[in-house]
Amino acid sequence: MSTTGQARGFQTGLGKVMMPVPDPHPDVFDVQWPLRVADVDRGGRLKFDAATRHIQDIGSDQLREMGFEETHPLWIVRRTMIDLIRPIEFKDMLRLRRWCSGTSNRWCEMRVRVDGLRGGGLMESEAFWININRETQGPARISDDFLEGLQRTTEVDRLRWKAYLKAGARDDAVAVRRYPVRVSDIDIFDHMNNSVYWSVVEDYLAGHPDLLAGPLRVTIEHDLPVALGDELEIITHVHPAGSTDRFGPDLADRTVTTLTYVVGDTTKAVASLFAL
Numbered sequence: 501m502s503t504t505g506q507a508r509g510f511q512t513g514l515g516k517v518m519m520p521v522p523d524p525h526p527d528v529f530d531v532q533w534p535l536r537v538a539d540v541d542r543g544g545r546l547k548f549d550a551a552t553r554h555i556q557d558i559g560s561d562q563l564r565e566m567g568f569e570e571t572h573p574l575w576i577v578r579r580t581m582i583d584l585i586r587p588i589e590f591k592d593m594l595r596l597r598r599w600c601s602g603t604s605n606r607w608c609e610m611r612v613r614v615d616g617l618r619g620g621g622l623m624e625s626e627a628f629w630i631n632i633n634r635e636t637q638g639p640a641r642i643s644d645d646f647l648e649g650l651q652r653t654t655e656v657d658r659l660r661w662k663a664y665l666k667a668g669a670r671d672d673a674v675a676v677r678r679y680p681v682r683v684s685d686i687d688i689f690d691h692m693n694n695s696v697y698w699s700v701v702e703d704y705l706a707g708h709p710d711l712l713a714g715p716l717r718v719t720i721e722h723d724l725p726v727a728l729g730d731e732l733e734i735i736t737h738v739h740p741a742g743s744t745d746r747f748g749p750d751l752a753d754r755t756v757t758t759l760t761y762v763v764g765d766t767t768k769a770v771a772s773l774f775a776l
Contacts, residue, residue, distance in 0.1 A: 544590035588621030602656035691725035
């Protein structure tokens with residue numbers, strides 16, 4: 501499975517091959533900025549939560565560049581998949597390229613490739629974004645002119661939502677632990693920001709450094725928002741190789757770890773981690 505080879509058509513599922521960057525292409529949004537100290541862990545690696553902030557930021561920048569910041573200001577992310585191919589190290593210069601890999605009339609999938617220009621590090625990502633109506637807070641139709649711009653980099657125009665992950669139960673969990681929600685975790689929408697969910701992943705990786713020994717795919721699917729005051733818990737399961745065909749036949753030979761984000765009996769999100 502490779503994110504840098506040619507995609508075998510449009511694929512879905514945890515083991516999907518992400519669309520390669522159509523480079524050069526005039527509709528690939530291309531920016532650079534330096535990797536800073538708040539973005540890296542103790543070893544100098546660009547963290548998943550920091551990479552997610554960059555992925556959010558380039559999305560806002562591209563929306564502004566395309567001229568749709570006022571007409572399409574509200575988006576929620578339903579799923580983000582990030583591949584850590586090679587670590588990007590402190591003091592590197594980041595090159596981020598963003599383009600659309602699939603559309604519908606109310607949502608789209610957006611790819612972001614993050615390269616470390618000096619050290620050769622690489623992270624790949626794809627996120628499922630839903631356009632939101634300001635008044636109803638429900639999915640809203642993307643304007644035809646905006647959609648036309650998005651579709652210049654993809655032939656997928658009937659993108660459908662399908663969950664890849666299911667919540668894990670408490671009774672057979674490896675661990676259940678509380679994760680305090682801080683005031684600084686809450687964003688302008690009065691919910692825990694998407695990047696904070698990836699801080700949970702970083703906490704898990706700190707205790708399982710073996711997962712960082714080679715390329716790693718992490719996926720988070722969001723069901724419901726987490727609010728300030730919620731008593732958030734993380735339920736951990738480790739599914740050994742041979743028992744993981746539930747995640748797709750191409751993952752049957754590898755171990756899959758899941759993290760289920762719950763408040764009481766309500767699932768807020770589910771994450772998965774496995775070696776590529």
